[in-house]
Amino acid sequence: MNRSLMPLASLYGAGARLRRRAFQQGWLRSRRLGRPVISVGNMTVGGSGKTPLVALVAETLLRNGRKPAILTRGYRRKGRTDLIVLEPQPQRNPDARTTGDEPALLAMSLPNLPIIICADRFRAGQVAEERFGVDVHILDDGFQHFTLARDIDLVAIDVTQDVLYDALLPVGRLREPISALVRANIIVLTRTEIRDQAETEKRVREINPGAPIFRCSTGLRSLVESVSGRAIKPGEYGGRPVCAFCAIGNPGAFFSDLRRWGFQPVAEIAFRDHHIYSWDDVRRLNRAATEKGAAAFLTTEKDLMNLSPQLEFQHPLLACAIQAEIHDPEQFEQLLLAGIEQKQVGLKDMPRA
Numbered sequence: 334m335n336r337s338l339m340p341l342a343s344l345y346g347a348g349a350r351l352r353r354r355a356f357q358q359g360w361l362r363s364r365r366l367g368r369p370v371i372s373v374g375n376m377t378v379g380g381s382g383k384t385p386l387v388a389l390v391a392e393t394l395l396r397n398g399r400k401p402a403i404l405t406r407g408y409r410r411k412g413r414t415d416l417i418v419l420e421p422q423p424q425r426n427p428d429a430r431t432t433g434d435e436p437a438l439l440a441m442s443l444p445n446l447p448i449i450i451c452a453d454r455f456r457a458g459q460v461a462e463e464r465f466g467v468d469v470h471i472l473d474d475g476f477q478h479f480t481l482a483r484d485i486d487l488v489a490i491d492v493t494q495d496v497l498y499d500a501l502l503p504v505g506r507l508r509e510p511i512s513a514l515v516r517a518n519i520i521v522l523t524r525t526e527i528r529d530q531a532e533t534e535k536r537v538r539e540i541n542p543g544a545p546i547f548r549c550s551t552g553l554r555s556l557v558e559s560v561s562g563r564a565i566k567p568g569e570y571g572g573r574p575v576c577a578f579c580a581i582g583n584p585g586a587f588f589s590d591l592r593r594w595g596f597q598p599v600a601e602i603a604f605r606d607h608h609i610y611s612w613d614d615v616r617r618l619n620r621a622a623t624e625k626g627a628a629a630f631l632t633t634e635k636d637l638m639n640l641s642p643q644l645e646f647q648h649p650l651l652a653c654a655i656q657a658e659i660h661d662p663e664q665f666e667q668l669l670l671a672g673i674e675q676k677q678v679g680l681k682d683m684p685r686a
Contacts, residue, residue: 342504349477349501349509356479365482366458369469369673370404372483374476376514377499377506379606380582381491382523382549384435384635385657387473390487391443393666394469399673402461403443404481405473407433407450409607417450418460429638434607435473437638454481469673476517477508485672488517489549492533493524493586497540514540519547519668521659526550527589545668548660551586553594559637559650570651571595576627578618579636580608587633591653599625608639615644622648 355361373390375381387403394401407417410433419427419440429437432450440448447465449457454472458481461467472481476488490496499505514520520537522530525548534546555564577598579587584603591598600621604614622630629649632640637652659665 338504339500342501345503346501346510349513353479353509353513361479363479363482364455366455366470367462368458368467369484370458370472370475370481371469371485371487371669371673372472372475372478373487373489374472374474374478375489375491376476376508376511377491377494377496378502378508378582379506380586381489381494381496382551382583382586382657383474383489384438385551385655386487386489386521386523386549387471388439388442389657389659390471390669391439391446393669394471394673395443395446397666397670400466400468401446401471402458402465402467402469403436403439403446403448403471403473404454404457404461404475405433405436405439405448405450406452406454407436408474409433410436410450415451416456416460418464419448419450421445421447421465430609434635434638438635439473442634454478476513485518485669486516487519487521488514489521489523490533490537491523491583491586492528492530494583497533497536512540517541517544518672519665520544521547521549523549523657524551524583524586525660526593527586545664547665550658550660551590552656552658553590554654554656556631556651557634557637557654559640559646559652560642564654565651567594567596570629570631572597573628574599574626575629575631576600576602576618576622576625576648577631578602578604579633580604580606580610580639581633581635582606587653590655591631594653596631598631599627610636610640610644612644615646619647 373387411430423444427437427440449461451457458470499507501507574597588601634652
């Protein structure tokens with residue numbers, strides 16, 4: 334921790350509190366869409382297991398006959414296109430450089446759901462309602478996005494990251510003071526398969542005594558072959574030496590999960606979150622695999638979005654297709670649906686912005 338930056342962190346925290354109060358007091362205005370909004374967000378920069386939770390919420394809504402859309406900004410996407418609409422269609426495969434890697438991954442895993450990419454999430458929501466007749470929005474990474482009114486704030490907290498004792502940016506990873514967690518309606522503790530959640534849950538309950546708290550772990554569905562897209566049973570590579578690499582917010586959690594799933598990583602290489610891979614990167618990975626005697630490369634589905642098909646790996650390249658697993662799925666589902674239905678009743682007579 335660079336303590337010389339603490340004055341900047343104090344200024345950052347004061348600015349975050351002032352901005353939040355400006356919306357609370359009505360000095361700045363939140364705009365409301367015509368359909369309920371479920372925000373899935375977190376307290377930090379970097380990984381918290383948020384994207385699998387977005388997919389889980391979407392799948393839960395679809396399973397219950399809802400028509401959701403995902404609203405996202407498309408972090409680190411290239412190009413000047415202000416608004417990108419990914420229409421529902423089977424086997425869609427958007428360019429991650431244009432959409433951002435996480436929207437591209439969600440588009441492939443949820444082909445029947447519209448995804449609207451725009452920095453202005455209110456505008457994105459209007460497009461979703463007008464073009465697709467959606468009845469609920471999922472706001473990706475929305476906990477600090479006060480310009481759009483939300484009806485349910487779901488916050489993911491990674492229990493392996495000691496988030497609740499971290500410092501504000503730029504010293505630590507917190508986007509706003511941890512006291513802001515009091516705004517959350519539902520709290521999900523992620524990666525509980527790696528570390529016990531008891532201490533984190535106790536601290537969360539001190540800050541927000543009323544919000545339901547759920548435990549969530551990361552499950553492995555299959556391995557996906559990068560070239561063919563074919564799903565492979567994990568047992569085919571279980572116990573064999575592999576070269577593991579990723580460019581995600583919490584690479585240590587991915588490497589730990591690989592060992593938990595029965596793989597044998599002989600090399601573990603991490604890149605910066607959202608990294609776009611180059612020929613030099615692949616040469617480095619190939620050298621590591623050769624030196625360590627790896628039989629294959631293992632990475633994440635998100636990383637596949639940032640790997641050009643022209644890059645040549647000397648061994649099979651496989652991505653781990655994962656899913657978020659809530660430990661009380663029935664109650665989680667009931668809370669989401671009840672919250673939406675309650676908000677929809679209130680929205681019928683509410684004027685739109």
